[in-house]
Amino acid sequence: MAKKWNLIVDVERCDNCRSCYIAVKDEHAGNDFPGYAAAQPAQGHHWLDIRRKERGSYPLVEANFQPVMCNHCDDAPCMKAARDGAVQKRADGIVIIDPVKAKGQKQIVDACPYGAVWWNEETQLPQHWIFDAHLLDAGWDKVRAEQACPTNVFQTVRLEDAEMQRLAEQQGLQVERPELGTRPRVYYKNLHLMTQCFVGGTVVHHVGGVEECAPGVLVVLRRAGREVGRAITDTFGEFKIDRLPPGSGGYELEAAGTSGRVTLAFDLGAESPYLGVLTLF
């Protein structure tokens, strides 16, 4: 089995500094790499992009970021849509849209379910992030996005497919929309920060008639009577229970400390709810 390229992207480590984003533009704007890619327009294309997701609501909120790019699928819809072999899968796993043969083939753009292929109006070319194949072929051991990233979001790994599958299972890596069966080569760590919900709140109590934050309070989340998560409130009485499926319906929450308890039922919709101030009594 041949070793092939894969990219692991840790969503938790990304703070949207945009170094990777600028690096990809820097690599391709004004540069033709024959056999790999024609030049990218100076502005307007986002071959590597960063998706933004806020979870929670004021004042308990998170900002999460997910770099997205061509997934270099092993069963790539763009290959099927291409004519004259304009999209090729290399032995090392990388998908290349031929910058000559693909001219005029806008259907390649439309075929990608991830929206990762960009149409260059000026050159009439479908274009995508080429996994820096030209650099890897010249001896680079990582993609420019990884080289430019200050927070170590990316890992460029060259593994046999079976090894990669083991790694994905061990580390709980996920791919974008696995249900499509496209078998992406870009894997994500901590993708729940983009796709799952948390429930959060602030627990307070009264001490001598004065409202105080209630730290160290056990908060238990139940669904149909069965516990699905728990947390201890922090110094400010705040808690968060994560990895809840969006739209998963009714939950009951109970917070109990030495100064009392409070219970609350809520429906979990599409977004992460902040339950507000919960007073123990």
Added chain:
Amino acid sequence: MNLSVLLWGIPQAMRAMSKLYPDYARRLKECDLVAQFRLRDVPEGRWIALRGGKVRSGAGLHASPDLTLHFKNREIAENFLTPPFDMLERIDAAKNFKIGLEGPDDLAVWFMQTLTRLETITWKAGTDIGDGVTRYTNGTNSGPIFVYVKDGKIIRTTPIDFDDSDAPSWSITARGKTFTPSRRTTVATHGLCLKSMVYSKNRILHPMKRVDFDPDGERNIQNRGKSKFVRISWDEALEIVSKEIKRAKAVGPGAICVANGSHHQWGNLGHYLSAFNRFWNLIGVTKLVHTPDSWEGWFWGAMHHWGNSLRLGCPEFYGTVEDCLKEAELIVFWSSDPDATYGFDGTERREWAKQLGIKMVHIDPYLNHTAAHLGGKWISPKPGTDAAMAQALCHVWITENLYDKKFVAERTTGFDEWKAYILGESDGIPKTPEWQEKETGVPARDVRALAREWGSKKTYLGAGGWGVGLGGAGRSPMGAQWARMMTILGAMQGYGRPGSNFGNLQFGAPLDFNFYFPGYGEGSFSGELMASANSANNYQRMPHIVTMSSVRQAIPRMWFPEAITQGKAMGYLTDVSSIQGQFFPFGYPSPGHVRVEMLYKYGSSSLGTQVGSNRWIKAYQHESLKFVVNQSVWWEGETPFADVILPACTVFERWDISEWYNVGAGYVHHMYSMNNHRVITMQHKAIEPLGESKSDYDIFLAISEKLDMGSVYSEGGTSEYDWCKRVFDSSDLAKKISWREFLKKGYYVVPPDPESARAPTANRWFYEGRKKDTPEPYPLPSEYVGGLGKGLQTPSGKFEFIATTLKRIDDPDRPPLNQYMPVYEDGKREPELAEFPLQLLSPHSRYPFHLMGDDEGSSVRDIREHRVFKDGHHYLVARISRKDAEARGIRDDDLIRLWNNRGSVVCAAQITDRLRPGVISASTASAEYRPVGEPGKSTDLGGCINMLNPSKAIARKTHGIRPNTTLIQIEKWTGIDTWQPRAETA
């Protein structure tokens, strides 16, 4: 060496080099001339004749030389001409008239450069990495980069990965874990996007003249900003500019005013403190006095409690990375977003703190980038009210005995008066958590919880953008009050105690603080001794000729428009040598000087960076301003308000040399401790200047030649390339690596000190009552009252809760006791402001650095958290809370208009829960100005948010700016502009 041999050797070398180096042969063909070397005391010498690139020479004296280089006597000539050259000897010979040059100035400069080129032509720059690619290095405003060049074109730029030959990195062991930084440079987007800026569609590539500007006839001043431009030749441009300089000089001293932005492209030579200052010192000009505009609150406020005047009122930071990681249990980020703007070496260190379980609290109306990345408790006070929250913390500490009583007793003064104020004994208002809740909107319980946590755990206070000052609330209307509170909180917790100090790991990496390399703040070859840090080290170490402007006239930058339109302005000196240095008023015009009638604008755009900036347009169109030059790399908002535009090139198209974040002993001494490594870079000329653009140095040299000052400006024909070598030779770098090796590799990593020899922890000496032991030459010896190195710079030598120096100025906005003053501009208190219900925050940008990176051709423009592309234009993002957006039916990416009486700006809405409702956040600084109609009197689509900020001073007896909190209203942009500026009520 014998003179006749030396002189005989010169033409021999010229012939040889023109055979070996085609570039040198080409250079010899540029100019035909006869140059005579001769002694003054005896008729001896040798002449060299150049004609069509051929070199002839003869002993003795030529009948009609074009140029004569004369030496007082044989000994001086031999000294001067014998390599290796001693620059101190050469400077001495020039300035004491031991040598002299006669002949046309431009020929003299050319010939001297041709002689120097005999050596420099043999230098090889950059590393050949195969396939026709050369890897160069450069420095940016956020860090060093590799620059890959093929066929004369930049193909990519990347951060630098160190290799095994580079110095090892430091390690810190804390709580059983050892941390070593990544072996690379980290660079923010404004440093990574520069290829797109070099090849931007927006570059100015030719000299230009406004179509309706006639220097000898109708100037059509009223059309500045409206008329188009036409391309002209360099000859014509230089002729106009040099004639106008002569004309203005004849009007009287101070008629020429020069204006630079706060920053420039990175580099010691091309900086405004160097090439620009040297030139204008030779002309004599009115300068704009910059206020420390990112430090306002620290400079005008905090300084009075503890001194640190040479740090603009900010604290020292040595050793704090190690101390914080080893000792601290909590880091409070107060108006602090270090992940914005400055690269990411500190980000890695903060991740270590997170791994160690150090808790984080973030106080900011916006859940800023650092806070979002690190996590922790977010507290969002209403903008401008932070001081009330800080005073309530003091209240809890005092009533619950949670402060450092020993420190307060031994190292401070005035605490009893402060305590009486906090408890309400002196004014009847106890500053309780409940009291502050009404001002700040922060629940009292949160303040109590924070006070107890802070008072019982070892805590670092990261105040301001850098954690040790700068930006954030410090540059807001209440900035002085806020920064003063930050010092007071630190003092109550005994700053300098292990684990208790200022910072948030952004500064204070354990580097070598003794290895000398000049920072840009030293002004390089400027020769300026007063308005730069030149005299501290650089002037001794790199011999060069002193320069000095004899014009004693200045204008506070904030009130430049009023100086032009009303003919007067008043400001305060930015004299950082003492605390009271900031009390000295100055007026414009100066006695015996004349009003400004020519402006030379050097890059940047005031319309995007200066407060209430619609005022600038009035100044530009005012009849008294007879001539305006704009020298710039890119076409920016302010560019079309000129009469003549001169195209400068980027730092990739010229030579420079620098160290990453080294300012020198200027205003942030040892600023490089923000980095994990000290990295000194050659800033290679990687490509030829685009179009007809020239380096700033070459532009000033060309104008100098028109004014017969080229030899003086260039110190006898020194080029930028030669200056790089002189900077190198002046530094400790020359002891560690050869010039040729450095030039090839392009960078050098300064080894860190061994652990046993690291700089002591900041403020520990003060905490422990010892003599100052941190490696900064501050305060000046004359500032100490208790003996050199003993105590602080304050009159008492102690931390002063009640600031003595403020008792000496009587500024109602800065009372000696830092009593709480509600935020200026409050619709509840001022009914005429009720139509503007939202507070606008205008923080430093995250992606660009002021204007740098925001150019219309820059790749940064595509970042949708910076600008949103809509209807063919990139609109600046304005962040708006979900609640405020829903109330106005505003959706993500909708175009919205932000306005008040001063300005009206269209932005793209970004709806967020990261913002306190009632607050809008849009970054300061925009490279673009795009008025819908009449400039200055219509809505801007470019994103000049500063047009909305007031042009009032942060405190009455200052000229500090107060942006970053003002009142506005917003609405969906209809495309129909009905806005008109309205006069402000006093």
